[in-house]
Amino acid sequence: MTLSKPTVGERLLSFLFIDPLIYMYTVVLGTLSLLSSFFDKDGNIQHGFARLWSTLILKTAFCPVTVEGLDRIDTSKSHIYVANHLSALDIPMLYSALPFQFRILAKKELFSYPFMGWHLSRSGQIPLVFEDPRSSLRSLLQASRTAHSGMPLMIFPEGGRSEDGTMKEFKGGAFFVAIKAKVDIVPVVLVGSFEALPMNHYVIQSRPFKLIFGHPISTEGMAPRDMEKLAAQTKAVMEDIYYAHADIPDPRNSATAKDVQAVDQ
DSSP: OOOOOHHHHHHHHHIIIIIIHHHHHHHHHHHHHHTTTTSSSSHHHHHHHHHHHHHHHHHTTTTEEEEGGGSSSSSTTTOOOEOOOOOHHHHHHHHHHSSOOOEEEEEGGGGSSHHHHHHHTTOEEEEEEETTTHHHHHHHHHHHHHTTTTTTTEEEESSSSSSSSOOOOOHHHHHHHHHHTOEEEEEEESSSHHHHHHOOOOOOOOOEEEEEEOOOOOOTOOOOOGGHHHHHHHHHHHHHHHHOOOOOOOHHHHHHHHHHHHHOO
């Protein structure tokens, strides 16, 4: 897909208005969240600051979010929510749209950032080290205990942002956690944030976003050896939803066409 180039007006709006305000929100609310962590035992206050931070970012960037399918989910129960990852705006989209407290299983590198990293560390988010299998397993077991105790988890199973807007292969960690915790997987499909702020871009282009919940996928009767099968099942569901709503061409169509051509030859 060829992205539209930001206009001069969009560049000026982003550099002179949107970006400075986002930095200000991050410093001010990150500091307040850090201070509140010393007496906020259940995380409600810190989560409230994260929601306010996210809402301000999206309103400042003129990126409204439409939520679909939330009525499919019993939000009183703990679930593992798995979302596709397109942009740095995904986390603000999730925090602003989800009406309940949750924890994120995130790359350890994010915890080293000033203000945002401090919030992640103090608010009970869970760092994941991909390069160290032993540390990664410890993080996954901690995540499964968190979910089993009743706290929902949000995980990006691709392990990082998509560089071209298509959905990448899912890693098994999120599904290992769900099976160990004996909770359902809930597909969460994000649409529009790639076009607004792709990876390695710095100009935010105002776009409407969609956040779409799929039907919960049960892990009942599954063992950890089934995590890859569960990952493939979840990915197929999310791809169907994503490519039906996104401007990104479905790469599965071109793959199918190539397979047919190969058979004909």
